[in-house]
Amino acid sequence: MAMARVPETAPKLTMGLGRRIATDAATAALLAVVFACGTAGAQAANASPSSASSSSSTQNQPATDQTQPQTGGSSSTKSHDKTRVVDEDARPRPELNKAEDFIQKQNYAAAEPLLKQVVESEPSNYEAWFDLGFVENGLGKVEDSIAAYRKSVAAKPDVFETNLNLGLQLAKTGQPEAEQFLRTATQLKPTSHAAEGKARAWLSLGHVLEKSKPEEAIAAYHQAGTLQPKDPEPHLAAGRMFEERQKFSEAEDEYKQALALAASTDASAADALTGLANISMRGRHFPDAEAYLRQLVATRPNDAPAHIQLGRVLAAENKNDAAVLELQTGAKLAPADPSVQRDLAEVYDTLGKNDLAEAVYRELLAGSPNDAGLHRDLGHSLVLERKFPEAQKEFLTAVKLKPDFGEAYGDLAFAAGENKNYALAIKALDTRAKFLPEIPITYFLRASAYDHLKDFKQAALNYHLFLNTASGKYPDQEWQAKHRLVAIEPRK
Numbered sequence: 001m002a003m004a005r006v007p008e009t010a011p012k013l014t015m016g017l018g019r020r021i022a023t024d025a026a027t028a029a030l031l032a033v034v035f036a037c038g039t040a041g042a043q044a045a046n047a048s049p050s051s052a053s054s055s056s057s058t059q060n061q062p063a064t065d066q067t068q069p070q071t072g073g074s075s076s077t078k079s080h081d082k083t084r085v086v087d088e089d090a091r092p093r094p095e096l097n098k099a100e101d102f103i104q105k106q107n108y109a110a111a112e113p114l115l116k117q118v119v120e121s122e123p124s125n126y127e128a129w130f131d132l133g134f135v136e137n138g139l140g141k142v143e144d145s146i147a148a149y150r151k152s153v154a155a156k157p158d159v160f161e162t163n164l165n166l167g168l169q170l171a172k173t174g175q176p177e178a179e180q181f182l183r184t185a186t187q188l189k190p191t192s193h194a195a196e197g198k199a200r201a202w203l204s205l206g207h208v209l210e211k212s213k214p215e216e217a218i219a220a221y222h223q224a225g226t227l228q229p230k231d232p233e234p235h236l237a238a239g240r241m242f243e244e245r246q247k248f249s250e251a252e253d254e255y256k257q258a259l260a261l262a263a264s265t266d267a268s269a270a271d272a273l274t275g276l277a278n279i280s281m282r283g284r285h286f287p288d289a290e291a292y293l294r295q296l297v298a299t300r301p302n303d304a305p306a307h308i309q310l311g312r313v314l315a316a317e318n319k320n321d322a323a324v325l326e327l328q329t330g331a332k333l334a335p336a337d338p339s340v341q342r343d344l345a346e347v348y349d350t351l352g353k354n355d356l357a358e359a360v361y362r363e364l365l366a367g368s369p370n371d372a373g374l375h376r377d378l379g380h381s382l383v384l385e386r387k388f389p390e391a392q393k394e395f396l397t398a399v400k401l402k403p404d405f406g407e408a409y410g411d412l413a414f415a416a417g418e419n420k421n422y423a424l425a426i427k428a429l430d431t432r433a434k435f436l437p438e439i440p441i442t443y444f445l446r447a448s449a450y451d452h453l454k455d456f457k458q459a460a461l462n463y464h465l466f467l468n469t470a471s472g473k474y475p476d477q478e479w480q481a482k483h484r485l486v487a488i489e490p491r492k
Helices: 025-034 094-104 108-121 126-138 142-155 160-172 178-186 194-209 214-227 233-244 248-261 267-282 286-299 304-316 320-333 338-350 354-367 372-384 388-401 406-418 422-435 440-452 456-470 475-488
Strands: none
Touching: 094 108, 094 126, 108 126, 126 142, 126 160, 142 160, 160 178, 160 194, 178 194, 194 214, 194 233, 214 233, 233 248, 233 267, 248 267, 267 286, 267 304, 286 304, 304 320, 304 338, 320 338, 338 354, 338 372, 354 372, 372 388, 372 406, 388 406, 388 422, 406 422, 406 440, 422 440, 440 456, 440 475, 456 475
16 A cells, blocks of 8 residues: 555645744744745556455555545456366366466466367367466466457356456456456356455455446445455455545544454555554544554554655654654655655754755755756745845746746745845735735735835835734734834825
8 A cells, every 4th residue: 555645634844834933033023924925825457266356555644735645546456376167068178188287387388279279179168268368368468368268258157267357357458348247256156265256256346346336346345345354455445445435434444444354564454554544644633643654664664655654744743853753764765755855854944954954955956956846945945044145046946937936926025025125025026916816914025125115105005905904913014014104104
């Protein structure tokens, strides 16, 4: 089960919101709100009928862009042994017995010509057609395999294994007929291991129905679970379906049942823990998500997504020192994943380790110099380090690369104001207004810029707009606006 980036409902590790900023008191008061300028606005594989069934993968995680953490996945049926289909009415064929010996040794190339001899001389021999279908699949000839299975079903329609394998092959190639043959298989009796075989048929049918008939897919998984009560897979599959349909209570119940049935080191246990963590994150139950993810990394210490997700959850809980350790571990295990480095840099900024954040962003930009978002992120770190000229340069690069980047224009306005480049600040705010609605702080920044340029008419207009929309949320700036109005407005 792959980790997801983060659920839409999880708190995003977004620069400028909820950060502790180490700087002088006056600048800190404005920085605490200024960044609001930027942020306000079924595939089943062919297999033998006696083999075990599928493993699932569920996606979806904090930090967020689900990121994110969307959930979804696919399951595939494993291919191992072959249950022999015996045509008791057919006359003995030494070629068929010899082919069976080759199949047991997985020497499919040797079995193929023998089976073709049989079906050419005896076209109604469904046993030989079944074996040929299995052999062609082993040789990677999927279409030939389907054709052979079709011949076997046509010769004898009521054989469980033939219907199942034909259905699986059709599902593998995305053909809608798969449903028909898998449904038929669920109503037939397997040659051996009846409960296991029928459970596999129901599970395979569920995978095929997931997109077109989700309710029926869930019902199929429940049928499989009834037939194989100690198998966690049907519960994982049903849990994933419930999760995708945002029925989180039902999904949680299925995942818990799967976890109870799975051995702690099995992939099924990891899938169940991932699903439970995803649901906890969607509900913003971060302590629960942390507990599940800690179980996961304890059993899978080299699982990069688990460490990364745990780091994001810890960051959402403001356990930033612990978050850094997990994200660093994740980054070592998945060095090619730039999203981990970005998360790590944001946590560094939150901890006031802005020099470390700057270094991470510069390293990322070395590999992606045209990433406007990275230039904006680096600009934020530079602002927190009070390197305003460098920050202004990064924000300018961001809007040059992405001319409709409304959020970055708000950041540019702030940096330009700190650099006393008031004309640029006004231009940036006016451009931002083309892409994002005005908010109280943009009026304040514009008023301050006009005030410094001694355009008191425009300054007063924007101070009033700020005061009319601030609603007491920015007490320091409201105090400044009122006192500047006293100074710059003509006395009546």
